[in-house]
Amino acid sequence: MNKRPNERAYAVILAGGVGKRLNPLSKPSRPKPFLSVTKDNKTIFRKTIDRIKKIIPEQNIAVVANRRSSRLVKKDFPNISKNNLLLEKIPRNTAPAIALAALALKNRCPDTIMIVLPADHYIGNERVYINTVEKGIDFVDRNPSALVTIGLRPIFPATRYGYIRVEGRSPYLKPCRAGGTRGKIYKVAGFVEKPDIKTAEKFLKDGAYLWNTGTFIFKATTFLDAIRTFASDIYGGLKDLRKIDERYETLPDISVDYAIMEKANNIYCIKGSYLWEDIGSFDSLKKVLNIEGKLFVEKNGKVVKIL
Numbered sequence: 001m002n003k004r005p006n007e008r009a010y011a012v013i014l015a016g017g018v019g020k021r022l023n024p025l026s027k028p029s030r031p032k033p034f035l036s037v038t039k040d041n042k043t044i045f046r047k048t049i050d051r052i053k054k055i056i057p058e059q060n061i062a063v064v065a066n067r068r069s070s071r072l073v074k075k076d077f078p079n080i081s082k083n084n085l086l087l088e089k090i091p092r093n094t095a096p097a098i099a100l101a102a103l104a105l106k107n108r109c110p111d112t113i114m115i116v117l118p119a120d121h122y123i124g125n126e127r128v129y130i131n132t133v134e135k136g137i138d139f140v141d142r143n144p145s146a147l148v149t150i151g152l153r154p155i156f157p158a159t160r161y162g163y164i165r166v167e168g169r170s171p172y173l174k175p176c177r178a179g180g181t182r183g184k185i186y187k188v189a190g191f192v193e194k195p196d197i198k199t200a201e202k203f204l205k206d207g208a209y210l211w212n213t214g215t216f217i218f219k220a221t222t223f224l225d226a227i228r229t230f231a232s233d234i235y236g237g238l239k240d241l242r243k244i245d246e247r248y249e250t251l252p253d254i255s256v257d258y259a260i261m262e263k264a265n266n267i268y269c270i271k272g273s274y275l276w277e278d279i280g281s282f283d284s285l286k287k288v289l290n291i292e293g294k295l296f297v298e299k300n301g302k303v304v305k306i307l
Helices: 044-052 067-076 094-108 126-142 197-206 220-230 232-238 241-248 256-261 282-292
Strands: 009-014 061-066 085-088 113-118 121-123 147-152 163-169 185-192 209-219 267-272 276-278 296-299 302-306
Touching (some): 009 044, 009 094, 044 067, 044 113, 044 121, 044 126, 061 067, 061 094, 067 085, 085 094, 094 113, 094 232, 094 241, 094 256, 113 126, 126 209, 126 267, 147 163, 147 256, 163 267, 185 256, 209 220, 209 267, 209 276, 220 232, 220 256, 276 282, 282 296, 282 302
Parallel strands (some): 009 061, 009 113, 061 085, 147 267
Antiparallel strands (some): 113 209, 147 209, 163 209, 185 267, 296 302
16 A cells, blocks of 8 residues: 555754854754753754654654764654664765765665755744645655755845745646645745845845745655766765765765755745744844743853853
């Protein structure tokens, strides 16, 4: 019997970053995914797990992290299996990290759908978020050649986020069966790096630009085809997982946006509408702490302690 899309899906949580911009609060011994910013005192990483396991079985949650953080991962996620903890010898950015996970998962199940999630994002309106991810899974199941990202309508002219430029709707694709998705899948026309304030104001008025959340949904085989085509050095370095230790540090340090998303022509975007913060600056951190009603100690514009 064929499995439903959610049963064939794996969440891949990217937890390999250090978060240098949040120093001294975040440091190599405690990267920012392992900070607690919510009232329940759970870490951002643990909140990511709890959120996604509402639709993905816990045994289908994989984590890519660096070796230094492995202890923190196991502390927050004690049920993670050995096969689902993929450790980087050294950080090599998101393209190699996702490729590593795609190869490992494809070897287990060629039909795997991947949901790639940053470990250090704050999400409000979780019900809306979960619904958006489910739409993405369903869309990829019906359009297996698609590489899907989630974009959010800007609510202010942000200069700290990248943007996705979308084209018109894509009625020639099979719409999602999940309710309310028809007309909300867009062909991606391009990705834009963090703009200056004047450009961000234009993007806000334009309507064709969405915030890039760094969340992706695609089949493992489709992503690996893209890696083979656009980043063959990564594919060649990873195709033999038995030699991963000796080869990983030779891979290019490159983001998935640069390596794949800005080059491929099969990129689509689901427009989401949930509360979201990429906790990559002290401004965004303070915003989340204020939303959550958490107290903090600030010095010279930096959060030095969360109470």
